[in-house]
Amino acid sequence: MTERGTDIDGMWDSLDRQLEQIPLELEQERDAFYSQSEYDVYRLHYTGLDGYQLFSWLSIPLSADGPVPALLRMPDYGSVHDIVYTPLRSSAVVMNPTHRGQRHSDSQFQAEYPGLLTEGIDRLQTFVMMRVFADALRAVDVLLAQTSAQVGAVGLTGQGLGGTLSLFAAARRPRITAVAADTPLALGHPDVLDHELVYPLDELNDYLRVYPHRSEAILASTAPLNPVTAAPKVQVPVLLSLGSRDRGLCPLPIGEQLAARLPDCDVRVYDGGSEGGGHPHGVVRAAWLRERIGLV
Amino acid sequence: MGRITTNSKIAKDGGGKELADQKDLDAFVTQVTRPGDFDDFWERVLAGLVEVPLEPLVAPETMRSNANVDVSRVYYRSLDGIEISGWYCVPTQGEGPFPAVIHYPGYKGEPGMRRDWGRKEVVSLTVAVRGKLGSNDDFNPGYPGLLTHGIEGRDTYGYKGVISDCVRGIDFLLSRPEVDPQRIFACGSSQGGGLTLITAALRPEIKGGVAGYPFLCCYPESMQMLRSYPYDELTCYARANPDRVEEMLETLRYYDAVNFAPRIKCPMVVGVALEDEVCPPGTSYAAYQALTGHKELWLFPDSGHGNAHEYPAKETAWLEQQISKSQTGGSND
Numbered sequence: 001m002t003e004r005g006t007d008i009d010g011m012w013d014s015l016d017r018q019l020e021q022i023p024l025e026l027e028q029e030r031d032a033f034y035s036q037s038e039y040d041v042y043r044l045h046y047t048g049l050d051g052y053q054l055f056s057w058l059s060i061p062l063s064a065d066g067p068v069p070a071l072l073r074m075p076d077y078g079s080v081h082d083i084v085y086t087p088l089r090s091s092a093v094v095m096n097p098t099h100r101g102q103r104h105s106d107s108q109f110q111a112e113y114p115g116l117l118t119e120g121i122d123r124l125q126t127f128v129m130m131r132v133f134a135d136a137l138r139a140v141d142v143l144l145a146q147t148s149a150q151v152g153a154v155g156l157t158g159q160g161l162g163g164t165l166s167l168f169a170a171a172r173r174p175r176i177t178a179v180a181a182d183t184p185l186a187l188g189h190p191d192v193l194d195h196e197l198v199y200p201l202d203e204l205n206d207y208l209r210v211y212p213h214r215s216e217a218i219l220a221s222t223a224p225l226n227p228v229t230a231a232p233k234v235q236v237p238v239l240l241s242l243g244s245r246d247r248g249l250c251p252l253p254i255g256e257q258l259a260a261r262l263p264d265c266d267v268r269v270y271d272g273g274s275e276g277g278g279h280p281h282g283v284v285r286a287a288w289l290r291e292r293i294g295l296v
Numbered sequence: 297m298g299r300i301t302t303n304s305k306i307a308k309d310g311g312g313k314e315l316a317d318q319k320d321l322d323a324f325v326t327q328v329t330r331p332g333d334f335d336d337f338w339e340r341v342l343a344g345l346v347e348v349p350l351e352p353l354v355a356p357e358t359m360r361s362n363a364n365v366d367v368s369r370v371y372y373r374s375l376d377g378i379e380i381s382g383w384y385c386v387p388t389q390g391e392g393p394f395p396a397v398i399h400y401p402g403y404k405g406e407p408g409m410r411r412d413w414g415r416k417e418v419v420s421l422t423v424a425v426r427g428k429l430g431s432n433d434d435f436n437p438g439y440p441g442l443l444t445h446g447i448e449g450r451d452t453y454g455y456k457g458v459i460s461d462c463v464r465g466i467d468f469l470l471s472r473p474e475v476d477p478q479r480i481f482a483c484g485s486s487q488g489g490g491l492t493l494i495t496a497a498l499r500p501e502i503k504g505g506v507a508g509y510p511f512l513c514c515y516p517e518s519m520q521m522l523r524s525y526p527y528d529e530l531t532c533y534a535r536a537n538p539d540r541v542e543e544m545l546e547t548l549r550y551y552d553a554v555n556f557a558p559r560i561k562c563p564m565v566v567g568v569a570l571e572d573e574v575c576p577p578g579t580s581y582a583a584y585q586a587l588t589g590h591k592e593l594w595l596f597p598d599s600g601h602g603n604a605h606e607y608p609a610k611e612t613a614w615l616e617q618q619i620s621k622s623q624t625g626g627s628n629d
Contacts (some may be wrong), residue, residue, distance in 0.1 A: 112429065207359065279569070279571045285343075
């Protein structure tokens, strides 16, 4: 496995310094259509890396009094991120941020599916996924900058790409309380280039079929995004779900490496499809998150 | 909320919690009724579509193609002349004309290409209905948004176009020399399940279909049972437009998969997850009950919306079986 600890740390530090220098320019607009009697729904617009205009859904419980637990659901690999609809929205701040290229964050760049995973992949400087990860960090910063509610414990959750974004955000942002990551996208792990895969990871093999001499470039560009490398820096409890037959997001051998390197990991392996547990795990995840972020 | 009534036994948050088995599903009786001019309305829509030139285009996608399958992005015209795109996968092995499977998309996600059918010597077409990437230049209500777009009238409702796009997908397949017109099958989950039922009702060229966790069923009950999107979009609309609830519900009668089901003549499977928190199990079951031809019901007791582990393999196996029957001249009825 390629490990470039020092270089990768330096790159992430540099990225954070860049983000710090960019004003959030947060605009928060209440959405009367989707707000309900127990919570208000907001549309957030803010600025990310390269001055990119980003969007997020946010809900705030009307009963909020004092610090309120927050749940941030990182986006999956797809063009649409849901408007908030977890049952927790009545008692927790809930945020569903999009990344560049997704709907509502696509005025400057519209992602293609398949296609996003290899957009600009030849060089780290042009690799769009690097900026997608920066957008995830930015979302956490926006949540923590909230003035409409006093944000208490913060749980991160997500599936596939969202799982990996959650892990990286927890590795880079000490305010995070807990992470529930389902089948985190194993982008950056060198073994994914050697497996028979399905989408989205199979986009890498599509690319290599056309550009067979670029495998080293792909490994170099994706290495900083390898969740297995980032795992030791995640110092909060992690609930990790894996699918024994997953070939598109986090193949089981890689997931097991990830679990072993996370300092505080409760891993659940499901003998199902790639989704890492389906409904039974959804029940486990909800209870686990409630307990970790202090929701009764 | 106008004429909305519901069965109190299942009118609980989450919808599926009270539905433990088929007996409970049988207790669900939908309030949805079929408009008297339902068939006339849709015959007019179909007749109008015939007047729109299909203008099919096939653009090969070298990067997505492999030894087993040639992948293309395809385009065709649908209602109001809007250009619709899709992923088209043709086997590189075997001799055509091939059977075909048309895949209808879910509500918010992008339809993926199904290269796996290529290995089985089956053509696949995945339709990106209007509003989705590749088909949103002239129609883009967004997600959320699509479910209530133009809902004030049956002729303005956005789903008139969405359903037309699915119908035109069949026309695209019929325009292709590599497709056997006698062996076209359909499938989809969630919205794709609802669209499978609806399109099979409108196009007898579909010889069999699998509708998983079907959305677009029993709107009045669905919006009362759930607090989750997309059905919650209807509830939000009703709250914001209390004076338009009656016309909204009237429009939806023309777009309820339950009202299409009796028209379906081909074998059809309906998959129902008993913990479904997005499409209440009773509403999907109502669509199954309304089917009058050969039908199967797959119940998934410990599964939520779209996540029954065994579902994808069952769907593929059932379609393969139907395709095999059609190849040997067996009846699909």
